[in-house]
Amino acid sequence: MSNSEWERDPLYPDSAPGEETFLGQDDAEAVGSYFIGLGLATLLTIVSFFIAISGTTLVWGPSIPVALLVLAIAQMGVHLVFFLNITTGPDNVNNVMALAFGVLIVLLLLAGSLWIMANMNHNMMPMDQIMQMQR
Amino acid sequence: MSAFEAAAGRGDLQRVGHDGEPWEHRYTAHHAAGGLLSKRIVVGYGFWIFLLSDIIMFSAFFATYAVLVGATAGGPSGRELFNLNNVAIETACLLLSSFTCGIASIGARMQRGTWFYGAMTATGILGAAFLFIEVHEFMGMVARGAGPTRSAFLSAFFTLVGCHGLHVTAGMLWLLTMMAQVFAKGYRADILRRVLCFGLFWHTLDIIWVAIFTVVYLMGVWQ
Numbered sequence: 376m377s378n379s380e381w382e383r384d385p386l387y388p389d390s391a392p393g394e395e396t397f398l399g400q401d402d403a404e405a406v407g408s409y410f411i412g413l414g415l416a417t418l419l420t421i422v423s424f425f426i427a428i429s430g431t432t433l434v435w436g437p438s439i440p441v442a443l444l445v446l447a448i449a450q451m452g453v454h455l456v457f458f459l460n461i462t463t464g465p466d467n468v469n470n471v472m473a474l475a476f477g478v479l480i481v482l483l484l485l486a487g488s489l490w491i492m493a494n495m496n497h498n499m500m501p502m503d504q505i506m507q508m509q510r
Numbered sequence: 511m512s513a514f515e516a517a518a519g520r521g522d523l524q525r526v527g528h529d530g531e532p533w534e535h536r537y538t539a540h541h542a543a544g545g546l547l548s549k550r551i552v553v554g555y556g557f558w559i560f561l562l563s564d565i566i567m568f569s570a571f572f573a574t575y576a577v578l579v580g581a582t583a584g585g586p587s588g589r590e591l592f593n594l595n596n597v598a599i600e601t602a603c604l605l606l607s608s609f610t611c612g613i614a615s616i617g618a619r620m621q622r623g624t625w626f627y628g629a630m631t632a633t634g635i636l637g638a639a640f641l642f643i644e645v646h647e648f649m650g651m652v653a654r655g656a657g658p659t660r661s662a663f664l665s666a667f668f669t670l671v672g673c674h675g676l677h678v679t680a681g682m683l684w685l686l687t688m689m690a691q692v693f694a695k696g697y698r699a700d701i702l703r704r705v706l707c708f709g710l711f712w713h714t715l716d717i718i719w720v721a722i723f724t725v726v727y728l729m730g731v732w733q
Contacts, residue, residue, distance in 0.1 A: 390551070391550055391551045391553070391554025391555060391558075391706060392554050392555065392557075392558040392710060393554060393558075393615070393706055393709050393710040393713070394550075394551075394554065394706070402616055402619075402620055405616050406613065406616060409609055409612040409613060409616075410609075412609070412612075413605065413606075413609045416605055417605065420601055420605065420720075420723075423723075423724060423728060424594065424598055424728065426728075427594070427728035427729075427731060427732050428594060428731075430732065439732055440729055440732070443724050443728050443729060443732075444724065446724070447720050447721060447724035447725075450720050451717050451720055451721070454608070454713060454716060454717045454720065455717070458608055458609075458612055458713045458716070459710065459713050459714075469555060470555065470558055473555070473558055473559055473562055474558075474562065476562070477562035477563075477565055477566060480566050480569075481565060481566055481569040484566065484569045484570055484573055485569055485572060485573050485576070488570075488573035488574075488576075488577060489573065489576055489577065492577040
């Protein structure tokens with residue numbers, strides 16, 4: 376165990392989520408991290424809006440929703456890393472594990488709901504036939 | 511799971527033997543020296559779990575919206591209702607406020623009043639601007655007869671975006687409370703833990719807004 380780690384906290388080497396203080400990181404670097412995050416997030420936002428507004432003149436039509444989703448997920452990653460300071464370091468294992476479980480539940484909920492509802496829509500009798508059966 | 515073990519009062523056993531000293535000695539010495547840091551980690555971790563559960567709640571609203579987005583019942587669709595200029599300004603407000611909130615948390619850690627109060631005030635003004643535009647948009651839609659009762663699509667829209675707006679409103683109240691508490695009580699350890707949790711909350715609101723402006727507004731206008 377290195378000396379700087381001992382000075383910081385020998386027994387509880389974890390970081391709280393949102394904690395800017397990494398080992399050996401000073402305040403200037405912490406501010407720099409927020410500036411990088413702001414720049415990347417602005418860039419991704421501008422690209423998203425540009426793709427949605429310019430429409431099919433720039434990108435192949437069916438790829439637009441996929442491109443927007445990819446850009447949004449990338450921007451969420453930027454927010455997590457540079458604003459919430461979730462890293463892959465050993466001090467962040469607990470935070471990443473909780474996040475991974477949350478993402479798993481979110482994906483199950485979204486995919487499951489859309490799948491089930493699309494299936495029910497598909498199996499439902501057309502509305503005019505239901506109307507005729509009720510007469 | 512050392513955050514859990516810290517809460518349960520046990521040390522991280524996996525670290526035993528990394529230097530010569532028995533872990534019990536380090537544990538007692540640690541408690542004498544810096545128990546507050548570990549409490550900060552436990553509080554931050556607990557609030558992180560709450561935020562993840564909040565995100566799961568939002569994902570249920572997103573799933574509802576995605577299922578109902580086509581159910582306009584002959585009423586207006588997103589393409590006719592949404593004004594992307596407003597959405598761009600709202601996005602800029604929230605993104606910048608997330609940045610100033612980060613600066614405020616650094617200011618609180620360094621215990622520099624100019625940084626903390628200045629950045630918190632900027633965060634509050636940007637959040638208020640966001641809320642103003644959103645309320646203006648909602649009132650405009652209701653005035654055009656496109657309120658939440660018009661169609662299933664609009665019910666889902668107002669639930670999802672309105673729930674985010676309520677979170678921002680709660681965050682604004684929390685922001686003012688934190689400024690008042692730092693002003694009245696100073697940079698005490700317990701106050702700084704609350705500032706940490708507030709920062710986490712505000713950044714998470716911005717993450718949810720990224721999903722909203724992509725899924726609701728940009729995809730709604732494109733379709």
